[in-house]
Amino acid sequence: MGRGAVTASIKSWLSDLAAVIFPKVCEVCGQSLTHGEDTLCLECLTDMPRTGIADDAFTEMHKRLASPGLPVAKAASWFYYYRDSPFAMLVQRAKYNGRPKLARTLGRMFAYEIASGGFFDGIDVIVPVPLARIKKLIRGYNQAEEIALGLSEVSGIPVENILTARQHSTQTRRSSYQRWINARGVYSVMSDFSPDSRHILLVDDVMTTGATTLSCLTALHAASPQATLSVATLALAHKY
Ligand SMILES: [Zn+2]
Numbered sequence: 462m463g464r465g466a467v468t469a470s471i472k473s474w475l476s477d478l479a480a481v482i483f484p485k486v487c488e489v490c491g492q493s494l495t496h497g498e499d500t501l502c503l504e505c506l507t508d509m510p511r512t513g514i515a516d517d518a519f520t521e522m523h524k525r526l527a528s529p530g531l532p533v534a535k536a537a538s539w540f541y542y543y544r545d546s547p548f549a550m551l552v553q554r555a556k557y558n559g560r561p562k563l564a565r566t567l568g569r570m571f572a573y574e575i576a577s578g579g580f581f582d583g584i585d586v587i588v589p590v591p592l593a594r595i596k597k598l599i600r601g602y603n604q605a606e607e608i609a610l611g612l613s614e615v616s617g618i619p620v621e622n623i624l625t626a627r628q629h630s631t632q633t634r635r636s637s638y639q640r641w642i643n644a645r646g647v648y649s650v651m652s653d654f655s656p657d658s659r660h661i662l663l664v665d666d667v668m669t670t671g672a673t674t675l676s677c678l679t680a681l682h683a684a685s686p687q688a689t690l691s692v693a694t695l696a697l698a699h700k701y
Pocket residue numbers: 487488489490491492501502503504505506
């Protein structure tokens with residue numbers, strides 16, 4: 462047995478041992494994953510409340526983002542976000558539990574599902590919704606950026622962090638109108654971003670009223686009026 466083979470066999474032994482000590486479990490139901498399953502068990506993957514939205518047809522995402530002079534080309538969202546549902550927990554874990562890898566893996570899984578329908582065709586750049594600097598320092602990562610990187614790994618489209626956010630109060634427990642007032646003007650495009658006519662895909666974890674998304678789209682449109690704008694979020698709040 463050569464040294465490489467010995468190393469490989471030690472590695473495989475260690476990963477078997479790790480699987481015994483820290484068995485991989487489904488991130489939704491907590492059941493042990495079987496061989497071939499990753500992150501989610503087959504049952505949860507089947508039960509996922511998919512939105513089926515990944516198109517340029519007028520969808521409920523377009524409806525939430527409807528704004529005069531701001532056309533949204535394509536919109537996609539993987540699953541519905543029902544408060545307290547195990548799938549909502551999935552988003553919470555990717556966001557607050559120091560799990561950037563989980564966010565990226567979910568982005569990859571989402572990307573695989575929408576890529577086959579041609580969702581990424583024509584898109585030039587993926588732009589994540591930014592976190593205010595202080596929030597990113599505390600959390601250690603931006604979950605939207607990790608999801609964007611997952612989409613990028615599958616689609617081959619580059620990620621560019623061209624948006625910045627200033628610190629603002631939380632959107633939770635606000636009405637739709639209050640959210641829009643609160644989010645307006647929070648996001649801006651970096652000054653060194655050169656306007657052009659590229660097709661930009663804005664990415665976030667959850668879309669609720671659409672106030673955050675709309676605020677980002679408004680900033681992108683103001684900086685680059687010729688750009689085509691599309692949106693992809695991991696989850697879509699069912700009610701808000
Ligand atoms: Zn499961």
